[in-house]
Amino acid sequence: MTMKINLTINNHPKTFIIDPSELLIDVLRREGYVSVKRGCDEGTCGACVVLLNGKAVKSCILLAAQAHEGTITTIEGVGTRDQPHPLQLAFVDEGAIQCGFCIPGILLSAKALLDKTLSPTKEEVKIALDGNLCRCTGYSGQIKAVLKAAAVMRGDKK
Amino acid sequence: MSQKTFEGRIVGKSVAKVDALSLALGKPLFTDDIPFKNTVHVKMLYSPHAHANILDIDTSEAEKLPGVLGVLTHKNASQVLHTTAGQGYPEPSVYDTRLFNKKVKYVGDRVAAVAAETVQIAESALELIKVKYAVLEPIFDWDKSYGNTIIIHDEGEAKYLIPVHYDSEKNHVAHMDAEVGDMDKGFEEADFIIDQTVRNHYAQHCPLEPHISIAYFDGHDRLVIRSATQVPFHARRIVAQVLGIPLSKVRVIKPRIGGGFGTKQEIITEIIAAAFAMELKRPVKFEYTRKEEFISARTRHPMTVQLKAGVKKDGTITAMDMKVTSNTGAYGTHGLTVMSNAGSKALPLYHCDNIKFVGDTVYTNLPVAGAYRGYGGTQAALALEIVIDELARTIDMDPAEFRLKNHIKTGESSPIFKALGEGGEGHEQTVDSVGLSECIKFGANAIGWWDREEYKKKHSTETKKRGFGLACLMQGSSIPFIDMAAAYAKMNDDGSFNLLLGATDIGTGSDTVLAQIFAEVLGLEMSDIIVLSSDTDLTPFDKGAYASSTTYLTGLAVQNLAEKIKAQLFEYASKMMNVPSSDLKLGAKEIKHSTTNQSISFSDIGTKALYTDNQQQIGAVASELSKKSPPPFCAHFAEVEVDTETGRVKVLRYIIAIDCGTPINPKLVIGQSEGALVNGIGYALSEQFIFNQKGKVLNPSFGNYKIMTTTDLPDIETIIVPTFEPSGPYGAKSIAEINISGPMPCLSNAIFDAIGVRITEPPYTPDRVLKAIQKHE
Numbered sequence: 001m002t003m004k005i006n007l008t009i010n011n012h013p014k015t016f017i018i019d020p021s022e023l024l025i026d027v028l029r030r031e032g033y034v035s036v037k038r039g040c041d042e043g044t045c046g047a048c049v050v051l052l053n054g055k056a057v058k059s060c061i062l063l064a065a066q067a068h069e070g071t072i073t074t075i076e077g078v079g080t081r082d083q084p085h086p087l088q089l090a091f092v093d094e095g096a097i098q099c100g101f102c103i104p105g106i107l108l109s110a111k112a113l114l115d116k117t118l119s120p121t122k123e124e125v126k127i128a129l130d131g132n133l134c135r136c137t138g139y140s141g142q143i144k145a146v147l148k149a150a151a152v153m154r155g156d157k158k
Numbered sequence: 159m160s161q162k163t164f165e166g167r168i169v170g171k172s173v174a175k176v177d178a179l180s181l182a183l184g185k186p187l188f189t190d191d192i193p194f195k196n197t198v199h200v201k202m203l204y205s206p207h208a209h210a211n212i213l214d215i216d217t218s219e220a221e222k223l224p225g226v227l228g229v230l231t232h233k234n235a236s237q238v239l240h241t242t243a244g245q246g247y248p249e250p251s252v253y254d255t256r257l258f259n260k261k262v263k264y265v266g267d268r269v270a271a272v273a274a275e276t277v278q279i280a281e282s283a284l285e286l287i288k289v290k291y292a293v294l295e296p297i298f299d300w301d302k303s304y305g306n307t308i309i310i311h312d313e314g315e316a317k318y319l320i321p322v323h324y325d326s327e328k329n330h331v332a333h334m335d336a337e338v339g340d341m342d343k344g345f346e347e348a349d350f351i352i353d354q355t356v357r358n359h360y361a362q363h364c365p366l367e368p369h370i371s372i373a374y375f376d377g378h379d380r381l382v383i384r385s386a387t388q389v390p391f392h393a394r395r396i397v398a399q400v401l402g403i404p405l406s407k408v409r410v411i412k413p414r415i416g417g418g419f420g421t422k423q424e425i426i427t428e429i430i431a432a433a434f435a436m437e438l439k440r441p442v443k444f445e446y447t448r449k450e451e452f453i454s455a456r457t458r459h460p461m462t463v464q465l466k467a468g469v470k471k472d473g474t475i476t477a478m479d480m481k482v483t484s485n486t487g488a489y490g491t492h493g494l495t496v497m498s499n500a501g502s503k504a505l506p507l508y509h510c511d512n513i514k515f516v517g518d519t520v521y522t523n524l525p526v527a528g529a530y531r532g533y534g535g536t537q538a539a540l541a542l543e544i545v546i547d548e549l550a551r552t553i554d555m556d557p558a559e560f561r562l563k564n565h566i567k568t569g570e571s572s573p574i575f576k577a578l579g580e581g582g583e584g585h586e587q588t589v590d591s592v593g594l595s596e597c598i599k600f601g602a603n604a605i606g607w608w609d610r611e612e613y614k615k616k617h618s619t620e621t622k623k624r625g626f627g628l629a630c631l632m633q634g635s636s637i638p639f640i641d642m643a644a645a646y647a648k649m650n651d652d653g654s655f656n657l658l659l660g661a662t663d664i665g666t667g668s669d670t671v672l673a674q675i676f677a678e679v680l681g682l683e684m685s686d687i688i689v690l691s692s693d694t695d696l697t698p699f700d701k702g703a704y705a706s707s708t709t710y711l712t713g714l715a716v717q718n719l720a721e722k723i724k725a726q727l728f729e730y731a732s733k734m735m736n737v738p739s740s741d742l743k744l745g746a747k748e749i750k751h752s753t754t755n756q757s758i759s760f761s762d763i764g765t766k767a768l769y770t771d772n773q774q775q776i777g778a779v780a781s782e783l784s785k786k787s788p789p790p791f792c793a794h795f796a797e798v799e800v801d802t803e804t805g806r807v808k809v810l811r812y813i814i815a816i817d818c819g820t821p822i823n824p825k826l827v828i829g830q831s832e833g834a835l836v837n838g839i840g841y842a843l844s845e846q847f848i849f850n851q852k853g854k855v856l857n858p859s860f861g862n863y864k865i866m867t868t869t870d871l872p873d874i875e876t877i878i879v880p881t882f883e884p885s886g887p888y889g890a891k892s893i894a895e896i897n898i899s900g901p902m903p904c905l906s907n908a909i910f911d912a913i914g915v916r917i918t919e920p921p922y923t924p925d926r927v928l929k930a931i932q933k934h935e
Contacts, residue, residue: 034191035184037416039366040448044860047366075184088182092174095825098833099665100181101366101416107182126868133860135364135417136665138832139868141825 005068009033010077016064024050024059024067028074035075035104039133046132049105050074056112058131075104078111087111090149091142098136106132110146118154122147163880164820164889169678172825175670176689177414177663187414189370189384194441197372198227200430201280202444203270203287204454205262208296208523208853209310212260212269212289219286220272225279227438229287231270232258235433238400239315243491243528244389244423246640246701248319250581252331252490254311257400257429262291263310263488264523265854266453273434273442296523296853300485301462303329303520310488310521322494322581331486331519332494336501336577344477344512348468350552355464356541356918358902360457360847363530364865367416368451373431374441381408381432386415388422388664389702390692396425397432408432412692418664419837420529421456423704424491452858456528457847459496459519460485463541467510469549473563475510480541482517484534487526493519495581496527499534502584504542506572506789507632508564515578523853529704531834535633536899543629543903544918547910557907558602561594561630561793568592580705585638587786591881591891593817594630597793600877601815602628605795614912621803624810625912627796629904634787635883635892636707641784643712644698645719647676648777651768653747653760655682655723659691660700661712666894667826668708672716674822675887679720680727681744686760698779706892709822711784713887719780726776731758733772788883790891792816792831794900796872798908805928807909809839809872814897817879820889827893828876834897835874840866842901846921 007014009028018027025048028036036059039047043061050059051073079085084092087107097103106129113120113128120128125146134142164170177187186192217229235257243251258268270287274280297303297310311326318324323333345351371385381403387393390410398405415422431444446455462483468476482500486493501515530536550560566572566589576586606613607626614624646658657676663669669689677684691697700712724744731749732739735756742749750757767776797811814835821827844864848856857863882889902920909927910916915934917927 032193034186034188037188037367038190039368039416040860042448042859042861045366045448075182079183081179081183084179084182088179091182092178095172095175095178095667095823095829097175097178097181098667098829099366099417100177100414101188101665103181104184126871129868131867133364133366133865133867135366135419135837135865136833137829138834138836138874139866139871140832140874141829143868 003065005064007067008071010073018064020065022064024062024064027064028059033074033076037101037104046105046109047102049108049132051108051112054112054115056109073108075107078107086149086152087114087146090145090152094141094145094148096137096141096145102132102134106134106142114150114153118150120150162882164882166678166888168674168684169822169888170820172823173670173674173684175667175826176673176684177669181414188367188416189372189386189413190445194372194374196440198273198434198438198440198442199277199280200271200273200434200442200444201277201284202268203284205265205267205269207262207291207293208265209294210262210291211294212262213292214290215270216288217270220283223279223283223286225275226272226283227275228273228434229270230258230433232256232260236400236402238402240396240400241491242424242426244392244425244702247395250320250494251492252316252318252324254316255489261313264525265852266525267488271430273438298522298524298853300460300483300520300522303522304518310523329521331490331521332497334498334517335515336574337514338573338577339512341477341479341512341514345468347470347476349471351466351468352545352548352552353466354541354545354548354918355462356544357462358460358537358540358920360460360525361841361845362452362455362457363419363421365417365419365421368446368448369422369427369455370445371427371431372441372443373435375435375439381435383410383428383432384413385410385428386422387412388418388662388704390662390694391660391699392702393425393428394694397428400429401432401436409695412662415664418703419531422664423529423702424456426455448860449858452863453525453855457525458530459527459537461500461537463500463537465541465545467545467549469553471553473553473555473560475508475549475564477512478505478510479514480505484517484519485522485524485527486519487522487524489526491526491528496534498578498581500538502574502578502580503535503633504538505574506566507630509566513574525855531895532898533895535895539629539631539899540902544906547907557628558598558607562598565594565630566592580637585786589789590885591788591819591883592791593879593881594791594793596879597791597815597817598630600879601793601795601813604813604875604877605797605811607795621801623800623802623912625798625800625908627798627904627908627911629794629900629907631792631896631899632789633706633892633896634789635710636784636787637705638784638787641701641705641707641711642781643700643715644779644781645712645716646698646779647719647723648775649764651764653764654686654688656688656690658697659689659712660697661708662692662700662703664703666703666830667823671709671822671826672712675713675716676720678888679717680724681746686747706894707784709890710886710892711782713890715780715782717887718782719778722778722780723776726778727763730763730767730772730776734758786885788885788891790816790818790893790896792896794904796904796908798905798912800909800912800927802913802931805924805931807843807905807922807927809905811873812839813875813877814900815877815879816893817881818893819881819883819886819891821878821880822888822890824878827878830893831876831897832874834895835901836866838898838901842905842920843922
């Protein structure tokens with residue numbers, strides 16, 4: 001049995017034929033959104049985080065069918081080489097990217113936070129990133145980078 | 159500080175990591191990010207028993223399942239005895255494993271692999287494989303393994319390629335000993351003796367990207383393996399060895415990889431994927447799940463370390479006697495070298511004339527230990543830094559003062575360097591850059607060490623006690639006279655350079671650091687350098703990412719390489735400008751005359767050399783053999799709060815002060831340091847394997863194996879104390895591993911400082927701490 005789902009991914013309408021039991025991560029990766037990473041398959045590591053209707057969700061514990069008619073953002077849809085998102089720039093500048101495997105998920109969790117508020121406290125940043133594991137950096141640079149990006153997006157002078 | 163330091167135009171600057179933006183944009187850079195048509199998927203059947211003989215395997219039902227393409231077991235797979243350790247050849251690890259063994263030796267040992275059209279089919283096929291086991295009694299306690307009547311490797315074929323003591327009849331994987339001075343005299347001279355035994359625990363590296371290999375044949379019918387590996391050249395060699403094919407027919411490509419920390423120094427997925435690819439002539443993917451990472455990748459070596467040390471009232475350490483029993487699990491990968499490093503990466507830290515080290519590695523029927531960041535240094539630091547603290551307290555000397563007095567100083571040596579190396583005798587060396595006194599002083603000031611008693615009183619309550627801890631550490635930079643690294647570069651038309659490195663960037667930033675060194679020598683910008691690393695067909699050899707060696711050793715190779723190219727550029731410019739080379743100097747991407755306005759730009763040289771004048775390829779290859787292993791040093795300071803009612807230990811502040819010589823890229827140094835630190839804190843407080851009585855890991859998931867997240871962090875501060883290592887590239891030493899080793903002893907010392915209870919068996923979970931408190935009362 002198959003079914004058809006309609007999604008808007010990174011502002012492009014898409015229609016996919018899926019198996020109803022397929023997970024969102026599998027459909028996204030199959031369709032070429034390979035920034036969505038597989039780290040645990042149980043919703044704890046956050047490497048597979050995407051934005052679904054603006055909310056950071058773990059695509060490895062969500063059926064693709066549950067996203068039907070939804071709007072999805074993956075990191076492929078955020079920023080370009082010439083015009084990176086302030087979060088991407090801040091992560092690069094702060095040395096907050098080491099192996100980079102967790103980074104798409106972390107950037108999207110951070111983006112979900114900054115889409116809600118541009119004046120998060122350090123504690124709020126920590127809570128927003130709590131569902132994303134990173135084994136390389138020790139997180140401090142990432143927390144700093146999110147706060148820095150928020151300041152840039154607020155238009156604070158340096 | 160009297161030591162000179164170096165800050166260059168690009169070296170010493172926190173330039174952006176060369177791959178950072180691409181990673182932030184989510185580009186398809188990892189092993190599994192490139193689609194292959196007709197990919198075959200592999201799933202593995204693991205032993206449910208800790209110790210058993212396989213009497214029979216029936217795979218016929220599995221093979222009949224539609225979509226199943228092949229099944230490998232000990233009956234039909236390669237039977238070449240080897241080690242999975244990705245080390246230099248001949249490996250200092252015992253050859254005691256086959257792709258599939260007839261006797262399974264731990265829960266998680268490999269029994270059969272299925273290749274199928276889909277993962278689901280492969281998984282279903284596993285359930286159809288019928289295995290008859292004769293279950294044997296296992297050994298789980300490594301302190302009871304040596305000479306036990308239960309013999310784990312009783313096949314009688316295992317052997318080392320190097321002359322090392324090995325006795326499978328006694329479950330004895332390796333032995334090392336070393337003695338300097340006179341132990342009896344040392345202990346006689348002591349006013350006090352401390353004798354402490356510690357035990358560390360099983361833990362996993364937890365790279366966010368699990369192990370993965372994709373093997374396929376290219377248009378010339380050569381086997382290509384895309385692999386998340388730390389050791390592409392060792393992987394190529396071992397794949398060829400086990401599958402019995404010429405090395406020249408194998409190409410290993412390491413794309414970006416999602417962390418390693420040692421576990422990807424093991425050849426775990428490559429051979430299986432390659433074996434099926436050879437049979438099926440289709441791309442084959444073997445990807446670990448998180449659960450497989452825990453049960454069947456590699457772990458840290460649990461050890462029992464006994465350290466007996468003597469001290470005089472004036473603070474002189476008179477003797478140190480270290481006994482190590484290391485548990486390598488079911489197979490002996492890195493069994494010898496991790497154990498010997500427990501001595502060699504710890505004992506030289508303090509002045510002492512009389513030192514003895516005895517190390518033994520044994521098998522157990524538990525998961526296989528391997529390389530893990532810290533590599534023995536972590537295990538030894540737990541014992542050493544607890545004992546050092548206790549020696550200081552015994553003579554009423556402040557633990558920081560005691561360490562300041564006793565730690566090795568610039569220009570000094572330790573007899574241990576020669577007596578104990580990595581798996582054999584070591585090499586004499588002096589340590590020529592030591593910033594440890596400054597690390598201790600700066601760290602102490604930053605945390606308020608000297609006023610801590612008053613602070614503790616003020617902030618402690620009846621049940622919540624504050625405490626301060628300190629630990630000092632050393633590591634090495636590469637393995638002397640074993641590790642070799644090479645680099646190659648060529649100049650392009652526009653004056654840019656391709657820098658081809660065998661070195662393996664596993665997220666550490668080595669591609670960036672090495673490009674910085676290259677740029678510094680040649681007056682280039684980072685954007686002038688195109689780095690390509692770790693492709694066995696395209697890049698020169700490098701031993702791989704381990705032993706804290708890349709910045710130091712590959713850095714030296716790159717510096718040599720750039721100097722060679724610089725000489726070529728001067729010679730070329732000299733001919734073009736018709737002036738002697740000695741009149742020329744390096745400018746910004748140009749060669750200039752020292753006194754006149756004459757100059758020739760790199761882009762001119764690049765174009766002319768390729769197309770019109772004195773035509774040649776400007777470029778070179780250079781390599782370096784490690785000749786010493788200068789230790790980085792650091793001091794760790796922690797403030798904890800211990801809840802005496804619940805046993806909960808909360809780390810409030812953690813300060814690390816580090817001496818890595820010249821920090822080539824300070825932000826990457828901080829990233830390496832804090833990443834290691836946070837892993838170390840997690841290991842000290844919460845990370846552990848929980849086994850049932852049959853040796854099965856009960857918590858093989860991130861949900862049940864607790865690694866730290868953002869909300870668990872203490873306030874962390876990293877202080878870089880630059881020194882200048884004369885033997886290193888621009889004065890640099892290593893930084894990758896050292897900081898993982900501090901938290902276990904530092905937090906034990908802090909807990910003791912808070913509540914007067916000594917805990918020697920981490921992790922310091924509430925139940926363990928509470929038990930220790932109750933036992934103490």
